[in-house]
Every structure is written in C-alpha cells, then in structure tokens.
Amino acid sequence: MATSMNGRALARARNQALRARIAALPRPPGLAVVLVGADPASQVYVGRKATVAVRLGLHHQQLDLPASTPEVELLGLIDRLNADPLVDGILVQVPLPVHMDRQRVLDRIDPAKDVDGFHPWNMGLLAQGRPRFVACTPRGIMALLAEHGVPLQGQRAVVVGRSTIVGRPVSLLLDAANATVTVCHSRTRDLEARVREADVVVVAVGKPDAVPAAWIKPGAAVVDVGVNRLEDGTLVGDLGAGPELEAAGWVTPVPGGVGPMTIAMLMANTVESAERRLAQG
C-alpha cells in the first residue's frame, strides 16, 4: 500500500513551529494579499490564507479590487504596499483579469517582499542555485518529499507542466536535490513513456486524469498538484484513480496533500521576510 503524504498534518506542524519565531519578533510579520475580481476558486484560496495568517497572529490585510479595476490602479496599490514598512509580504492572487498584463503586475512587487517567489529576480536566484523566496507550492512539495524520506538524489523525476507557479520552480528544486529532471508539457511526445520511467512524478497541469494511474511505476512517489472540480461537484486532482496506485511508494491525497503545504510555506516565507527586513533595520 502506498504511503499517503498527508499535507494537513505536516502543514499544521510547520505552522506551529513558526509561532516561536513570530513571538520573537518586535512586531508581527505583515502580509498583504490582493485579490482582483471574484473568481470563486481564488476566493477560497485567499480565504484559507487569511484564516491561517490570522490564526498565527500575522498582521494580515486582504485588498479586494473589482475585476474592472484599471491595471494602473493595481500597480499604484502595489507601489504603496512596497513602500509600507509594516508590510513584509505581498501576494497578488492569480489568475488576473484578462485586461491585465500578469508579468507587468508581478514584476512591480518589491523582490524583497515577493513571498510568492514569482518575481524574475527570485526565480533567477533559484535558477542559479542560491534561492531566496521560493514559490510556495514547489517549496511545499519539497517539504512533503523530505518529510517522507523520498529519495531524490540520482532519481528520475518527471514534472508534468511548466508553469511559473509550480512546474518550472519545482523542476529547479528537484534538480538542486540532484534528481535527473525531465519537464513535460502539452507538446511532449509520448508522455506515457516519460512517466512510466519516473521514480518521482509531479503533476501540475490542472486537468483531471492528465496522468492515468496505470502509468505510475511501482514504488514511485507521486505528487498531485491539481485541484479540479467535476460537474457533480467532486474534487479531483490531475492524477487518475486506479488500483495501480496501491503499488506506488508515496502519493499525495487531493484534497489534503499539496494545498495545505502551499499555505504553510506562504506563512514561512512571510516570517522569513519579516526576520530579514527587521534584521536590516
């Protein structure tokens, strides 16, 4: 039977461990979360981030802007948050409305407050092997793998999906852990063959059954980043169901796998940012 990598339990432990560090600071770490529009999934994610931030005693503010907000107004808000000494972390939830240039918006965030790790400066540091802010979901995935003792060194890792949020940064982290990494995407020829030879599989495409269970090699570790709501309301990941998963080594559940880890790593990044900024005076 495959080991289930329980993200809820590990996230709880990681959040708990942050409490002492937060208490040691002269003021609470400040996190500003910007939500543009009313995408229901984004509202749920942002709400969860708020709940955990408040529970940990962070100075949390959520800024809700209507979907019709001109981009220049959002940029102005980011400028104000960049200049606010009590704000240590800024997160602009994506996706953004189509009239906005996502890269221009994310590039505007002060890299020293970029707790999402999406700024090219932070992505560049990660690519150079000297990470500062690492994107929350990839960081959470690596924490889950480490917690369960999943071997990475010399192992074949296959990442399905190459987004800035998950696929690209997690491939860099797996590479830094000395796995041999293959990044697959919609144009990949024979995805099945790539997945079948993988010791570690990370699936982050946002499509149910993107990787069928039958492709998973016995003993492999599978991290399912997908959160897809089916027409009947059920929540499923990107990994298909099937008896073959019983022969896997480790599998993340959906929900309760990667999701809670993303939030815990956002809290960790925010606390680290506050520690760093306060140490600089």
Ligand code: GUN
């Ligand atoms: N949308 C989905 N995941 C994320 C995330 O980790 N950060 C932000 N800003 N938006 C997201």
